[in-house]
Amino acid sequence: MPLPPRVADLGPYDLLLSVAERGSMGRAAAAHGVSQAAVSARVRSLEAALGVTLLERSPRGTTLTPAGALVAGWARSAVDAAEALEAGIASLRAEQSSRLRVAASLTVAEYLLPRWLVALRTRNPGTAVSLSSQNSTDVAADVLADRADVGFVEAPTVPDELDAQVVARDQLTVVVSPDHPWARRRHGIDAARLATTPLVAREHGSGTRSHLERAIGSLAEPVLELASTTAIKNAAAGGVAPAVLSSLAVAPDLAAGTLVAVPVRGVALHRALSAVWHRGRPLTGPSEDLVRIATGSG
Template sequence: MTSLPTGLPDLRGLALLVAVADTGGIGAAARATGISQPSASEGVRALERRLGLALVRRGRSGSGLTDEGRLVVELARRVLTATTDLTDAARALRREQDSHLTVCASLTVAEHLVPQWLVRMSREAPEISIAVRMANSADVAEQVRSGAVALGFVEGASAPRGLRSTTICTDELMLLVRAAHPWAGRSASLRPRDLAGVPLALREPGSGTRDVLERWLAREGVTPTTAVEVASTTALVAAALSGVAPTVISGLAVQAELAQGRLVPVPLATGEQSRRSDGGPLRRRIRAVWQGPGAPGAAAARLLEVILDR
């Protein structure tokens, strides 16, 4: 790492000295830069002290640059030009950063919510282009932590550790069977222990769907039995429809199948009650997550604004 020398001049002082050269004196430089003449005089003196050089010659007839002052002015112009170039480049990078956004969403969110969000963004913020990645909730959180994406969308019982979050909406998971299954049309709620040893079509570990189900089953000391494990909601629907096994999936993913009667929800009870709880025991939150400590970047904040403006 390059170490900085001591006694570095202040950029404002350099700009003031250049103004003295361009206007012909301290008084004119003060007027050109919008400060008082005493402030301009003190600014030049501070620069002289910092550099250890006499830069301005002062007299009754006015002020002018010394030979050293003229040399410093030429060097100062280079420094100020480079500083302006740096500032302009950073501003351009911010504009580019604010016009491109990469997000990562859990499969349920990506397949059933993100498309409508993108339509609204194209209408309300067309200047922002968005790239969408898909992963399970655990991997989404990891991509946000690593800085690979600016914003993530996850589902689950709790927010990922170490990330800022806001709730977008709630979603309910359902235990679903095909219409010919013995549980179809069942009125009595199933408790977690009723599913002990029952093979299920499940999402992979790390998914928000799997996490919520396992938490509910654990209330009565039950662990899920796997008939098939997939990383796709479409595959879970197919498994249930073909009779491979009952499945637990978001109601967002099966609206057509439910309306057609091809899949039937089985009532579930909480771990403490035999009756079904209000809203179902497998209700979960869908959250947006980002790295703290403050608000997300401008493009991510704009997307959240559009999403939450219901």
């Protein structure tokens, strides 16, 4: 849907955060490479658009009003998300000669990698990153073929020629539309029921499908096979069939009530997300930094 006019442009909110952090418009202007008058004008325009006073100006500096503190707190996550979006887009636009080539599964690329790239850019601002996003099987193939320096996969196993390190944990979640009969089951379903129910599923080779098949043992022929997480969520929400997706992917939909999580008895749907690289070639430089950031140790 179209963004509301008052939040369509994040630039003034970014300036507001800089003024709050630095205590003056002059220092905020210097940090952004613009004039103090330009900062003042944009903040005043924001105040006019919102209908509230955001800053208290005095000879000793500039501070947030109570309303300004609330707006700044709400804006922080949006500005951080915009920075993560920019980092992800920059990696997609990078030339093939980039110093760090990253391949990532769809779940990792969409929900985890952007903030890792922001942290990497802070640590190594001169590092150019190129990113390819595909299913876990293709990620492993890219690393093996030297088309990627490091990969991130969801699959439960990786080829013997690759080294792997767990960088995060995830859980697969069964989701249905609010009108589906499973949505009214207080105690959910058992693993056998899940195994015999045709699902909306990812394609063969995806980490999500591989892990589910390994956990359940066998699955019914899917109603639909789709390569897009968004398409699968839309199909499940529309009542086509249940789906099994990463908890990272469905969290916003569960909060909004467009999907309902269904507990599953008798099977563990936890999984590890791993970094992979060519065996015998230790990680160095930016690739090592990225993996350390992903594990939370860097």
